[in-house]
Amino acid sequence: MTPDLILTGAVVRTADRANPTASALAIGGGRILRIGSDDDVLALATSETEVRELAGRAVYPGFVDVHNHHALAGRTDLFELSFSPALNLEGILDAVRSHAETLPADAWISGGAFPSTMEDELNSSAVRRRLDDAAGGRPVMLMEDSRHNRWVNSAALRLAGITRESIPAEGTTLLDPDDGEPTGVLLEGAGIPVQEALERGGGLTAEQHRRSSQRGIEMLNAYGVTSFQDAAASAEILASLAGLDEAGELHAWVVTSLTVNDQIFGYDPVGEPLIELGEQYRTEHHRPDFVKIFLDGVPPARTALFLDPYLPDDVHGAHHHGETTMDAEELSTALRSTSERGLGAKVHCTGDGSARLFLDVVERLRGEGFADIRFHIAHGQFLAPEDVERMARLRVTADISPFIWYPGVIPDALAAVLGEERAKRSQPNRSLIDAGGLVAGGSDWPVSESPNPLEGIQGLVTRADPLGRASGTLWIEQALTAEESLEVFTINAARAMGIDDVTGSLEAGKSADFVVLDRDAIGGEPDRIIDARVEETWFAGRRVH
Secondary structure (H helix, E strand, C coil), rough: CCCCCCEEEEECCCCCCCCECEEEEEEEEEEEEEEEEEHHHHHCCCCCEEEEEEECCEEECCCCEEECHHHHHHHHHCEEEEECCCHHHHHHHHHHHHHHCCCCCCCCEEEECCCCCHHHHCHHHHHHHHHHHCCCCCCCCEEEEECCEEEEHHHHHHCCCEEEEECCCCCEEEECCCCCEEEEEEEEEHHHHHHHHHHHHCCCHHHHHHHHHHHHHHHHHHEEEEEEEEECCCCHHHHHHHHHHHCCCCCCCCEEEEEEECCCCCCCCCHHHHHHHHHHHCCCCEEEEEEEEECCCCCCHHHCCCCCCCEEECCCEEECCCCCCCCCHHHHHHHHHHHCCEEEEEEEEECHHHHHHHHHHHHHHHCCCCCCCCCEECCCCCCCCCHHHHHCCCCEEEECCCHHHCHHHHHHHHHHCCCCHHCCCCCCHHHHHCCCCCCEEEECCCCCCCCCHHHHHHHHHHCCCCCCCCCCEHHHHHHHCHHHHHHHHHHHHHHHHHCCCCCCCCCCCCCCEEEEEEEHHHHHHHHHHHHHCCCEEEECEEEEE
């Protein structure tokens, strides 16, 4: 095949260990035709080939994000109030007040994210009434930075039917100790009735869902991401992705995770009805190949399961370990059913106790003959040392999000409930790789403020905040090399998602998915990786950014 385009004079990092570096590549028909030296690749050129000299710029595989919520990010950018978790209470109220002035009197205000460290400050009826005033009587639902918990105002509680006499059965509804009224702080499933009320009164149209997905992918492309796994998909997300691909407008390989149990999003349907829908939305670039199970919550809200108890507090006492949404038998039944369909599973485990339970179930399923099913521990920042080796042996992928464990707000929230020393023993990535495990990088965007893979790569190398917002490092002994970190966000993530046959590395025959950077980010100083700039992003031989 005649190349459409040849790039020469580049620092090409292929993420292919058999041929790790080169200086040129040829592209034709949406595929990579050849990787090698300038002379080797130029030998393919004809009069119809465009030849570009990159003068030392870098070419990497298109980045792969194993865990994000692209449509939620797009929705927030287009249709909701967005603010940084760095804002304090006054800043949040000011943002709500300014946004309210642009809306009709009965419109919902939704968005986020407020920091998980603010839970105690928000937990009073007096503060809820301040939110009422800022919104001018409009219903408000704001998400916490973990996206598991919500802060809502009086109008939202009323529309959801939440009172002190009518408390949601799921999750935890915090009550003011003085007046006994719901404060508006709703943990995990307690926020679902408010989400449902919002959907009734201000939900998105099918076209807005489509635009949300499209906008999320545009933003990912701008950071060089050409493949990703949506970590908890709804029917609306499936339809949007399939529609975009059928129109030739899906500029990424997308693997979706069909939501089995919904603790936070308020999706309808979930579980078996959604799984049955999945296959009808399969297209060339959209693969509904996984399910998503929330096995526990998040440590700052003490809803994640740990082998050792949390620090004592007045509400939970001295022996609180957290809990899981399913016991071993329920989880086994659910995963056996989806494994029989050939679906992989991404299982949210933020405590070492839930990770242990999941690994016990996987060991049982492997013994039953489900040898090739892909299993991911999503987050898995806390693992008992003996479970690190088990993950590798059982071929369970560590789906990690270095974006949210830098020294900063979330580590501070972890330290407040676990203690500083225990909180620091987080993300044992070096140990996982040394044990032979597969570590795959994800942003968890918009839980993270940015899906920029270069931030994640730098964080894996330095174990420090690449943006300089916080000082110090986090368990520096678990640092990876720059080359390993590039693999985490390219070929490792593609392998975890089951798309490494078509993308994730620069090899002849694979999809022409690559990013052009103004410099070789991982070839210089580790603390300057994020200074590299994405100049171009290409997907299937088309420039998409």
